[in-house]
Amino acid sequence: MRVVIFTWEYPPRIIGKLAENVSTLATHLVKNSLETYVITYHDSMTGTAEEPNGARVVRVNNPVRTHISVLTWDLTLNEEVERAAANIYYQAAKRFILVDVHDWHFIPAAVTLKNALGVPFVYSVDSLEDHRSPGANLPFNMAIRGIEWLGFYEAKKVIAKSEWMHSEIIRIYKVPEEKITVVTPGTNSWVKKTLEIYRTAAGGADTQ
Amino acid sequence: MKRQLNVMMFSWEFPPRVIGGISPHVFFLSKNLAKNGVKVHVVTCDFPGAPEHETIDGVEVYRVDSYKNPSPDFATWVYLMNLNMQKEAAAIAAKLSDKIDVFHAHDWLVANAGIGLKHVFRKPLLVTMHSTEIGRRDGIHTTTEHMIHETEAWLTYEAWRVVCCSDYMVQHVKWAFGLPNDKLTMIPNGVNPQVYDGLEKQDLKAFRAKFAMPQEKIVLYVGRLVYEKGIHILINAIPKVVQKTDAKFVIVGSGYMQEQLNAIVKSMGLEHKVLFTGFEEEENLLKLQKIADVSVVPSLFEPFGIVALEAMAAKSPVVVSDTGGLSEIVDHDLTGVKVYPNNADSLAWGILKILTDGTYRNHLRENAYRKILEKYDWDKIAQQTRQMYEAILGEYSKSFWA
Numbered sequence: 001m002r003v004v005i006f007t008w009e010y011p012p013r014i015i016g017k018l019a020e021n022v023s024t025l026a027t028h029l030v031k032n033s034l035e036t037y038v039i040t041y042h043d044s045m046t047g048t049a050e051e052p053n054g055a056r057v058v059r060v061n062n063p064v065r066t067h068i069s070v071l072t073w074d075l076t077l078n079e080e081v082e083r084a085a086a087n088i089y090y091q092a093a094k095r096f097i098l099v100d101v102h103d104w105h106f107i108p109a110a111v112t113l114k115n116a117l118g119v120p121f122v123y124s125v126d127s128l129e130d131h132r133s134p135g136a137n138l139p140f141n142m143a144i145r146g147i148e149w150l151g152f153y154e155a156k157k158v159i160a161k162s163e164w165m166h167s168e169i170i171r172i173y174k175v176p177e178e179k180i181t182v183v184t185p186g187t188n189s190w191v192k193k194t195l196e197i198y199r200t201a202a203g204g205a206d207t208q
Numbered sequence: 209m210k211r212q213l214n215v216m217m218f219s220w221e222f223p224p225r226v227i228g229g230i231s232p233h234v235f236f237l238s239k240n241l242a243k244n245g246v247k248v249h250v251v252t253c254d255f256p257g258a259p260e261h262e263t264i265d266g267v268e269v270y271r272v273d274s275y276k277n278p279s280p281d282f283a284t285w286v287y288l289m290n291l292n293m294q295k296e297a298a299a300i301a302a303k304l305s306d307k308i309d310v311f312h313a314h315d316w317l318v319a320n321a322g323i324g325l326k327h328v329f330r331k332p333l334l335v336t337m338h339s340t341e342i343g344r345r346d347g348i349h350t351t352t353e354h355m356i357h358e359t360e361a362w363l364t365y366e367a368w369r370v371v372c373c374s375d376y377m378v379q380h381v382k383w384a385f386g387l388p389n390d391k392l393t394m395i396p397n398g399v400n401p402q403v404y405d406g407l408e409k410q411d412l413k414a415f416r417a418k419f420a421m422p423q424e425k426i427v428l429y430v431g432r433l434v435y436e437k438g439i440h441i442l443i444n445a446i447p448k449v450v451q452k453t454d455a456k457f458v459i460v461g462s463g464y465m466q467e468q469l470n471a472i473v474k475s476m477g478l479e480h481k482v483l484f485t486g487f488e489e490e491e492n493l494l495k496l497q498k499i500a501d502v503s504v505v506p507s508l509f510e511p512f513g514i515v516a517l518e519a520m521a522a523k524s525p526v527v528v529s530d531t532g533g534l535s536e537i538v539d540h541d542l543t544g545v546k547v548y549p550n551n552a553d554s555l556a557w558g559i560l561k562i563l564t565d566g567t568y569r570n571h572l573r574e575n576a577y578r579k580i581l582e583k584y585d586w587d588k589i590a591q592q593t594r595q596m597y598e599a600i601l602g603e604y605s606k607s608f609w610a
Binding site for chain 2: 063064066067071072075076079082086087109111115116117142143146
């Protein structure tokens with residue numbers, strides 16, 4: 001099985017806790033014989049590189065350098081994420097791949113790949129716009145919430161980090177309960193549960 | 209039999225959604241491509257009352273959710289709209305029994321959708337650059353303008369071939385984005401002279417009486433009332449014209465300069481010689497073009513100049529400023545009159561030259577109409593476009609994507 005993780009932060013680019021979590025997860029996935037790719041953003045460290053932990057990391061940069069907000073920055077960067085993911089898909093001779101998208105940034109790319117190539121995706125929720133910008137209801141926040149909603153709607157499975165996040169996702173986005181699984185990073189069952197969710201999302205498709 | 213060529217076209221406007229020149233361009237281009245055996249799937253923004261999917265003369269038109277939540281600003285809306293357009297176009301293309309051979313994007317307004325699907329489906333992307341940010345704004349000044357300019361550069365970089373509608377635009381785009389010569393193709397914009405056929409034998413006297421006295425010659429301007437269109441130059445030329453001959457200036461269109469122009473006309477005491485009609489319905493517009501004694505296009509920046517072509521198709525003599533695409537459309541003294549841009553004296557001279565000489569007027573009308581049929585016929589333009597698609601696919605077939 002091939003998994004492609006989309007994350008906007010990955011070491012050495014560390015913004016919050018997500019970078020370290022994804023990097024640890026990738027290491028464990030490789031140990032469990034999963035062909036693991038990470039597509040992330042970086043301004044200068046671009047190109048494919050085999051990482052020490054065995055996960056293949058592709059770092060894309062933004063084709064448009066000047067931006068008026070993180071929203072426009074994100075939406076042009078998504079096309080490069082799509083390009084990198086499509087390259088993996090075609091190099092693997094169109095064999096099965098699964099996308100695991102962490103947070104809202106690269107949901108647009110995951111959705112296009114799903115609609116165009118039938119690549120399913122799992123949406124791993126680290127945080128939500130409602131909690132990052134409580135009470136903010138500007139068009140900017142609405143757009144990000146719209147992207148999060150799209151992720152929940154189009155994802156095959158949703159991973160929540162805690163019981164609290166699980167209930168928040170249901171409260172805010174009315175996502176059906178059976179679509180969401182709680183998996184807490186760092187716990188004993190972290191990797192085992194993640195692999196189970198990947199297999200369910202893959203729906204028995206090519207598991208080689 | 210050879211498999212039919214399948215093209216997916218992206219445009220932010222398509223009739224009945226009409227904002228500028230891209231809408232009629234994509235409408236006539238796609239229809240005439242269909243006539244020439246190309247299957248075109250147009251993906252465009254939705255419009256109240258227009259169906260989500262319809263087939264118009266063999267063209268499949270899909271109208272997608274154009275993002276109707278409030279947006280922080282126009283540019284952000286464009287990228288959000290592209291998210292939806294790309295998502296829906298991906299699903300449409302995946303479901304088609306025939307694979308799309310070429311993606312064709314019109315302007316930066318659909319850049320993300322075109323670029324994304326190019327990579328996801330691994331098919332060539334072609335772009336028509338109708339205008340540029342650096343041309344529209346006469347330079348790049350703000351962060352938003354920078355972002356749009358870079359998006360245009362990115363789009364032309366990702367494109368297999370870049371099409372412009374005039375030699376002027378080819379040079380301009382080459383300069384603006386540093387493109388190599390062999391990436392650029394000139395295919396003119398077209399005009400549809402048949403829309404005026406029905407008016408040929410119609411009695412338009414009563415219609416004309418609504419705009420001008422019988423002895424007044426009609427000078428027609430059609431366009432937005434904005435700086436780049438040079439409408440203020442025409443207003444300044446009015447006293448110089450009415451000194452010599454009896455004429456009525458009919459100004460069709462709206463824009464931010466409206467009040468300023470009203471004030472100038474009033475201060476000159478010429479309100480009885482100028483009629484601002486505002487926006488006019490298509491039907492009235494065609495009639496006005498038909499009855500105009502001269503049509504004026506005084507633009508300061510003009511990538512193509514479709515309004516001059518329309519006037520020529522309506523057999524109205526034209527005066528244009530010698531700039532941009534207008535310079536190529538009109539041959540001076542043969543198919544129209546060219547005047548110095550940004551020069552009211554020169555413009556008045558050109559208008560008077562036509563209004564005071566009936567023989568000259570007819571000579572221009574006939575030559576202009578002939579040129580329209582020869583060079584700006586949509587059927588021929590569609591054939592050129594089809595040949596370009598085939599050339600691109602020939603090159604593509606040798607690439608590792610094929």
